[in-house]
Amino acid sequence: MIARLxxxxxxxxxxxxxxxxxxxxxxxxxxxxSIGLGDGGHLQMIENGVRIGQGHLTVQMDSYLESPxxxxxxxxxxxxxxxxxxxxxVRSVFPRIRGEGMxxxxxxxxxxxxxxxxxxxxxEADLFRDSIAEGDFLSASDGAHIFxxxxxxxxxxxKVGRKTVLTFQxxxxxxxxxxxxxxxxxxxGSSAIDGTICLxxxxxxxxxxxxxxxxxxxxxxxxxxxxxxxxxxxLERSLPGGSAGLYHWQTLQPDLRDYVVLDDVxxxxxxxxxxxxxxxxxxxTVLMSVMERKREIGILTAIGMGGGAVLRMVLLETALITLIxxxxxxxxxxxxxxxxxxHGLDLxxxxxxxxxxxxxxxxxxxxxxxxxxxxxxxxxxxxxxxxTMGIYPAVKASRTEPVEAMEKP
Amino acid sequence: MSNGENQxxxxxERLHKRFSxxxxxxxxxxxxxxxLPRGEIVGILGASGAGKSTLLHIVGGLDEPTSGRxxxxxxxxxxxxxxxxxxxxxRRIGFVFQMHYLLAEFTCLENVMMPGIIAGxxxxxxLGKSKELLVRVGLGERMDHRPGELSGGEQQxxxxxxxxxxxxxxxxxxxxxxxxxxxxxxxVRDLFLELNRDLGTTFLVVTHNRDMAxxxxxxxxxxxxxxxxxx
Ligand SMILES: Nc1ncnc2c1ncn2[C@@H]1O[C@H](COP(=O)(O)OP(=O)(O)OP(=O)(O)O)[C@@H](O)[C@H]1O
Ligand SMILES: [Mg+2]
Numbered sequence: 001m002i003a004r005l006x007x008x009x010x011x012x013x014x015x016x017x018x019x020x021x022x023x024x025x026x027x028x029x030x031x032x033x034s035i036g037l038g039d040g041g042h043l044q045m046i047e048n049g050v051r052i053g054q055g056h057l058t059v060q061m062d063s064y065l066e067s068p069x070x071x072x073x074x075x076x077x078x079x080x081x082x083x084x085x086x087x088x089x090v091r092s093v094f095p096r097i098r099g100e101g102m103x104x105x106x107x108x109x110x111x112x113x114x115x116x117x118x119x120x121x122x123x124e125a126d127l128f129r130d131s132i133a134e135g136d137f138l139s140a141s142d143g144a145h146i147f148x149x150x151x152x153x154x155x156x157x158x159k160v161g162r163k164t165v166l167t168f169q170x171x172x173x174x175x176x177x178x179x180x181x182x183x184x185x186x187x188x189g190s191s192a193i194d195g196t197i198c199l200x201x202x203x204x205x206x207x208x209x210x211x212x213x214x215x216x217x218x219x220x221x222x223x224x225x226x227x228x229x230x231x232x233x234x235l236e237r238s239l240p241g242g243s244a245g246l247y248h249w250q251t252l253q254p255d256l257r258d259y260v261v262l263d264d265v266x267x268x269x270x271x272x273x274x275x276x277x278x279x280x281x282x283x284x285t286v287l288m289s290v291m292e293r294k295r296e297i298g299i300l301t302a303i304g305m306g307g308g309a310v311l312r313m314v315l316l317e318t319a320l321i322t323l324i325x326x327x328x329x330x331x332x333x334x335x336x337x338x339x340x341x342x343h344g345l346d347l348x349x350x351x352x353x354x355x356x357x358x359x360x361x362x363x364x365x366x367x368x369x370x371x372x373x374x375x376x377x378x379x380x381x382x383x384x385x386x387x388t389m390g391i392y393p394a395v396k397a398s399r400t401e402p403v404e405a406m407e408k409p
Numbered sequence: 410m411s412n413g414e415n416q417x418x419x420x421x422e423r424l425h426k427r428f429s430x431x432x433x434x435x436x437x438x439x440x441x442x443x444x445l446p447r448g449e450i451v452g453i454l455g456a457s458g459a460g461k462s463t464l465l466h467i468v469g470g471l472d473e474p475t476s477g478r479x480x481x482x483x484x485x486x487x488x489x490x491x492x493x494x495x496x497x498x499x500r501r502i503g504f505v506f507q508m509h510y511l512l513a514e515f516t517c518l519e520n521v522m523m524p525g526i527i528a529g530x531x532x533x534x535x536l537g538k539s540k541e542l543l544v545r546v547g548l549g550e551r552m553d554h555r556p557g558e559l560s561g562g563e564q565q566x567x568x569x570x571x572x573x574x575x576x577x578x579x580x581x582x583x584x585x586x587x588x589x590x591x592x593x594x595x596x597v598r599d600l601f602l603e604l605n606r607d608l609g610t611t612f613l614v615v616t617h618n619r620d621m622a623x624x625x626x627x628x629x630x631x632x633x634x635x636x637x638x639x640x
Contacts, residue, residue, distance in 0.1 A: 012514050299510050302471055303524045303571070304499020306492045403472045406510055 002309055006316040013289060020285040021325045024386065027278035028329025029336060031271050031378050036337040036368030037345065038267040042260050043369050046225060049256045050249045051127040052193060054096065055219030056228050057235065058247045059084075064216060065247070070099040071171050073214040079240045080218055087238070089231040091223045094124045095215040097205045101168030103148070103198060107157045112148075113196050114166060116205035116215075123221075125199060128186045135160035135184030142203030146180035149194035150187040158182055166200065170209045178208040226371070271378070275385055283389040286318050290393040297397050298405025307398035314397050318390030319383075326379050334375075340368040416483035418579050418611040419445040419468055424477035426463055437463050438474070439634030445579075450605045450612040452622035454639065455631035461615040462507055464631065465581045468613070469502050470494050481579070499528050503572030505582035507615075511556040511564055511571070518543065518552040521570045528575055535574070542570035545600055547593065561588040569597055573604065580604075582614045586621060598624060 010017045050056050059080050064072040074080070077095050084093040097116030102109050117125050119138040128147065129137045138147050146164055158164055160182050170176045180200060188194055206212065222231055228248070236246055250257040290297070297310060344365035426438040437460035445451055455461050466472040468479050470486045479486050481501065489497060498504075503524075511520045518539055525535040543552055546566035548559075556564050565588050572580055580601070586594035598621050604610045614625065622628045622639075629636040 008514075295510075296512055296514075299512060300523070300527070301495065302498065302504060302506075302510070303527065304495050304497075304502075305527045306495035308492060309495075309527070401472075403466050406506070406508075 002313045003316060006313050006320060009289070009293070009313075009317055010320055016285060016289065017321060020281060020321050021328060023281045024278060024322055024325025024382065025328030025332060027274050027281075028326050028378065028382055029333035031274050031382075032329065032333030032370065032375065033336050033340075033368070034267065034270055034274075035374050035378060036333075036370035037340060037366055038263065039371065039374065040341065040367045040369035042263065043225065044367065046249070046256065046260065048127065049253055050219075050221070052197075053219075053249060053253050053256075054098070054217050055094070056222045056225055056249055057220040057232060058249070058252055059218040059220070059239065059244055060216060060247065062243055062245045065251070068098070068216075070097065070169065070209055070211070070216060071173065073097070073171060073211050073216050074218070074244050075212065075214045077213065077215050077218055080244070083235070083238050083240070084218065084220060087231075087235065089223055089227055089234070091221045092121070092123050093221075094118065094121055094219045095202060095217075096219055097202055097209070097211070097214075097216045099168055099205075099209075099216070101166055103146075103152070103156065104165045104167065105156045105158045105162070108155060110152060110155055111196070112152065112166075112198050114168070114205070115197065115199050116202035117199055118202045127188065128197075128199060131186045131188045133185045133187040135182065137184055138199060138201050139183070140203075141201045142207070143183075143201050144178070144180050144204055145183040146198050146200050147184045147186065148182065148198035149196070150185050151191055151195035152198065153182070153185045155195070160184060166198075166208075168209070171211050171214070176208055178204070180204070271381075275381065278382065279385050279389050282318065282322070282386045283392070285321070286314065286390050286393040287396075289317070290314060290397045293397075294400065294405050297400045298402045301400050302402035302406060307400075310400065311394045311398040314394035315387060315390050318394070319387050322383055322386035325386075326382055329382075330375070330379070334370070337368045337370045340366070341370070416480070417444045418447050418449075418482060419443065419613065420480040420483075421468065422478040422480070424464075424467065424479070425475045426460070426467060426472075427475045436634055438467070441477070441635050443468075443629070443636055445611055445613060447578075447611055448605065448609040449627065450601060450614070450625045452625040452628040453613065453615045453631055453636070454617065454619070454622060454628060455615075459631045460634060461631050462583050465504075465583050465613065465615060469504055469581045470498050471504075499524055500575055501578050503575065503577035503580040505565075505568050505572045505580070505585045507583035507587070511567055513556050516553050516555060517548060517559065517567050520556065520567055521574055524571060524575045530575075539570065539574055542573055543567070546570050547596060562590070562593055565589060566593065566597065569600070573610075576608065576610075578611060580610055580612045580614075582612065584615055584617065586616065586618060594618065594621065 059074065061072040061074055081093060084090055095118060100111065100113055103112045118141045120141050133150050138145050146166065156164065162182050164180050164182060165177050166180055167175065167177045206214065222228060232246065232248065239246060301310065344367045346365050421441055421443050424438050424441040427434050427436050453461055467474050473487060486494060486497060512523065521539040521543060522535050540552065543549055546569055548563060548566055551559060551563060559567065565585060569585055572582065586597050589597065601612055601614065602624060605612055616622055628639040630639055
């Protein structure tokens with residue numbers, strides 16, 4: 001009975017119902033869009049960040065975190081690799097050496113961050129492989145080659161095929177130099193990266209540094225970045241102990257983590273504003289519809305409708321409007337998200353310069369990524385908030401004094 | 410109420426009602442006492458502003474007295490919870506307000522059905538009963554019209570049908586024939602008398618129509634806040 005009355009009240013004030021419904025739908029869709037784009041953007045940033053960095057999870061010596069140095073290497077990565085390779089949830093593992101040194105040519109010398117990688121491993125350094133500007137990527141895992149950023153190459157006035165000298169401290173603390181020929185030049189779009197990073201085959205570095213089979217880190221990439229915590233807990237149990245530990249990217253790349261957290265906070269602020277506007281709109285509509293119907297509610301009360309029933313009727317109306325609005329918002333929001341997850345939001349026109357931030361490269365094409373639990377969270381929030389907004393008008397309506405309400409239209 | 414059956418359907422005890430407005434207090438009802446045994450049909454006459462509507466509102470549980478008690482079948486209605494009072498109004502009282510007060514957005518038939526819908530009665534029974542009542546008040550052809558499409562008298566008759574739909578034990582009617590021509594007024598009066606006779610429904614009817622009141626069991630004039638029996 002109450003449901004029929006509520007549905008009827010909505011239908012006969014069709015225009016107002018429609019406007020409120022559209023408002024809720026737009027608010028929901030807008031929130032979904034911004035959640036999708038925000039989460040998608042963060043995911044891209046994190047993915048790129050960990051590709052430049054040391055994976056979603058990293059095995060390295062515990063002492064390395066405090067003061068990174070090639071002297072703090074993992075002498076025998078084999079037992080770790082044995083666990084990591086083929087572990088469920090792990091997409092790939094890359095042994096790496098990371099260090100700092102000086103790269104020189106006949107014209108100039110620059111401080112660089114060198115990374116020893118195994119080019120024969122599939123997927124390794126694909127971020128760099130994908131952004132080759134000239135020449136070729138490294139081929140052999142022990143060739144005397146170097147692959148460097150375009151900015152760096154320009155500063156050193158070096159071209160593909162030419163020689164460079166990389167100078168660094170070896171694992172025993174001795175200054176050592178090694179001759180490397182430029183195999184290729186990359187352009188990632190981030191001037192910080194293009195100006196400082198160079199890649200060298202890991203075998204070449206192991207020999208030059210006197211590390212044997214040692215590596216400074218094992219970079220672990222996951223199938224599903226959202227499953228990071230679960231995989232972390234499993235790996236922590238099954239990896240060999242000792243002085244090497246397992247680290248999150250959040251620990252190794254705190255700038256990136258802080259940026260994502262801060263951006264998330266901004267995201268929440270935006271939803272809060274959207275939801276606030278939505279709440280005001282709902283409150284206004286329901287309050288108006290209750291006041292307009294004061295006389296009618298008075299009559300219903302007079303002929304025996306209880307305060308509880310009036311309360312339920314108004315709340316039900318609010319819930320109905322909200323549900324319809326959310327349904328509309330879901331359709332619209334999911335459609336928009338789908339579009340931007342396939343086609344992406346192209347931001348290239350906003351900047352031609354670098355897209356680097358907090359140690360990562362931002363894709364100029366943002367792709368939205370909407371996870372089911374986020375959708376559920378938002379819909380629940382919208383629903384609860386909206387129905388909460390109905391409480392005050394509903395209580396007001398339930399306290400209608402029949403004689404007074406009927407006499408004053 | 411075990412002995413509810415033997416109690417008067419309606420009784421008041423020292424009923425007072427005062428309105429205060431802008432520092433001025435008017436005493437509309439003063440020590441008003443009335444007792445209606447089951448099955449009576451009683452008329453109330455009185456000048457405009459005498460407090461007739463106020464009295465009906467109070468004995469119908471729509472408005473609270475300043476002091477005094479209202480007993481229905483021996484039970485103090487203002488001792489009920491708000492929910493019980495609403496349910497009481499719904500099931501035991503039939504109101505015909507001075508202004509017909511139909512729900513503008515619902516059809517005539519739906520308006521008549523409304524108290525039954527609120528009571529949760531079976532829809533089909535309700536439909537049959539409502540149609541029957543509408544035919545009785547001469548609105549058989551106007552069931553699907555909205556109140557705005559009915560004349561004042563027709564609206565009043567629809568309100569009469571609505572008041573009767575839940576078979577109330579007490580009908581409170583505030584000038585139910587005020588807008589009606591003599592013929593229709595007579596048919597509403599006959600309907601009241603018939604229901605009174607057949608179902609034993611008790612009626613308290615405010616009217617300015619002395620011919621109508623003449624057919625009732627008793628008549629009172631409300632004057633100076635109290636009821637005075639008329640012959
Ligand atoms: N809510 C109120 N506040 C103040 N005064 C009121 C209120 N309701 C009624 N009154 C006053 O109480 C008196 C009685 O009003 P009531 O409506 O009961 O008269 P009535 O006998 O029904 O008159 P009528 O025949 O014109 O319908 C009037 O003077 C009216 O102004
Ligand atoms: Mg009156």
